[in-house]
Amino acid sequence: MKPRQIKPDIYSVGAIDWDRRLFDELIPLPDGTSYNSYLIKCEKTALIDTIDPTMTHVLIKNLNKLGVDGIDYIIANHAEQDHSGSLQSILKLYPESRIVTNPKCRDLLMDLFLIPEDRFVIVNDRDTLSLDDKTLEFIYAPWIHWPETMLTYLKEDKILFPCDFLGSHLATSDLFVTDEARVYEAAKRYYAEIMMPFRTIIKKNLEKIKDLEIEIIAPSHGPAYAEPEFILSAYRDWVSDEVKNEVVIPYISMHGSTKEMIDYFVNALIEKGITVKQFNLTKTDIGKLAMALVDAATIVIGSPTVLVGPHPNVIYATYLANVLKPKLKFASLIGSYGWGGRMVEQITGMMSNLKVELLEPVVIKGFPKEKDFKALDRLVDEILKKHEEHNILNKEVRGLK
Numbered sequence: 001m002k003p004r005q006i007k008p009d010i011y012s013v014g015a016i017d018w019d020r021r022l023f024d025e026l027i028p029l030p031d032g033t034s035y036n037s038y039l040i041k042c043e044k045t046a047l048i049d050t051i052d053p054t055m056t057h058v059l060i061k062n063l064n065k066l067g068v069d070g071i072d073y074i075i076a077n078h079a080e081q082d083h084s085g086s087l088q089s090i091l092k093l094y095p096e097s098r099i100v101t102n103p104k105c106r107d108l109l110m111d112l113f114l115i116p117e118d119r120f121v122i123v124n125d126r127d128t129l130s131l132d133d134k135t136l137e138f139i140y141a142p143w144i145h146w147p148e149t150m151l152t153y154l155k156e157d158k159i160l161f162p163c164d165f166l167g168s169h170l171a172t173s174d175l176f177v178t179d180e181a182r183v184y185e186a187a188k189r190y191y192a193e194i195m196m197p198f199r200t201i202i203k204k205n206l207e208k209i210k211d212l213e214i215e216i217i218a219p220s221h222g223p224a225y226a227e228p229e230f231i232l233s234a235y236r237d238w239v240s241d242e243v244k245n246e247v248v249i250p251y252i253s254m255h256g257s258t259k260e261m262i263d264y265f266v267n268a269l270i271e272k273g274i275t276v277k278q279f280n281l282t283k284t285d286i287g288k289l290a291m292a293l294v295d296a297a298t299i300v301i302g303s304p305t306v307l308v309g310p311h312p313n314v315i316y317a318t319y320l321a322n323v324l325k326p327k328l329k330f331a332s333l334i335g336s337y338g339w340g341g342r343m344v345e346q347i348t349g350m351m352s353n354l355k356v357e358l359l360e361p362v363v364i365k366g367f368p369k370e371k372d373f374k375a376l377d378r379l380v381d382e383i384l385k386k387h388e389e390h391n392i393l394n395k396e397v398r399g400l401k
Helices: 053-065 087-093 103-113 180-209 229-239 257-271 286-293 312-324 343-349 370-389 395-400
Strands: 004-007 010-012 015-017 033-035 038-041 045-048 073-075 098-101 120-122 128-130 135-140 150-154 159-161 244-251 275-280 296-306 330-337 362-365
Touching: 015 053, 053 087, 073 087, 087 103, 098 103, 103 120, 180 229, 180 286, 180 312, 244 257, 244 286, 244 312, 257 275, 257 296, 257 330, 257 362, 257 370, 275 286, 286 296, 286 312, 296 312, 296 343, 296 370, 312 343, 330 343, 330 370, 362 370
Parallel strands: 045 073, 073 098, 098 120, 244 275, 244 296, 296 330, 330 362
Antiparallel strands: 004 010, 010 038, 015 033, 038 045, 128 135, 135 150, 150 159
């Protein structure tokens, strides 16, 4: 990818990774990703973040194409390797350059790359740095992802460089957002998998930048936003305390008993006007499950009993929900067993991070019988009642009662 101009003297010089399908050996990347780096080329030259070490050659080629013979400052908004992995190479190519960052980021970069302390310039929250005809302002935003994260704002051009914040894992040739539906889904997935555990902190940092006059948001993954309100309003929705009239149902069924219960339960919820998002954990893209958890009011986990506990895939899904800390209000469990076990205790014990009200589970022996379907009806009625009490139901659903 060639360098591309965002505004006069401001260029995107990063790389598109079309083929990457796993991030941190953990997060699926169905649409690839990009590692965005930005060059401000004026009286003094600044590079905003570097890129993943696997793509260092692309960054260097782009700098050469722009005729960059010196870099005064390398702004390090975040120490994670996909944004700092090229630092050592850039420092060797431009030995006069200094890394501008905050103390926590400096310490992490020194630990990760053994960079000497005298290569750093330390800035505090809201400090500014003059490039002679342009001014950078640094905004501390700890724990929107890592503890050392900061944002950089280019005052004269009204561009916010938020690094990971507000980004999307999406490989696209578009410099700016053109397909809003596609980018919205990619950004929501990115938020769900990476940012959601820090929801309350993100809410505070959105307040911190609300008075900035922003014309462009240029994140370090995915396309830039020429209409910043598109992503800012999405984030305000995702981090709010408002939930939707939705039930998320991740489940496993080994011999058909739990599946029979899930099928009945899903149909009963739909008949009551409640939106259902169902995930068979033997087939599910775990990122889709994370996305569903962003808005849902309720999670109901379905599992057979394996030996004395839940199915391993259910354990993983429960763990995921717990660490992502979505704004769920209610939780329950549907399951079956052959001779006994402690499935309910084990699953509920894994939900310590979820601020939910636990509704009475429906766990049965063998194949479901008439009394078991009645118990599922009671759970559906309880969910409907709880959604109504918390003013979650929409007008159409209220009309069904």
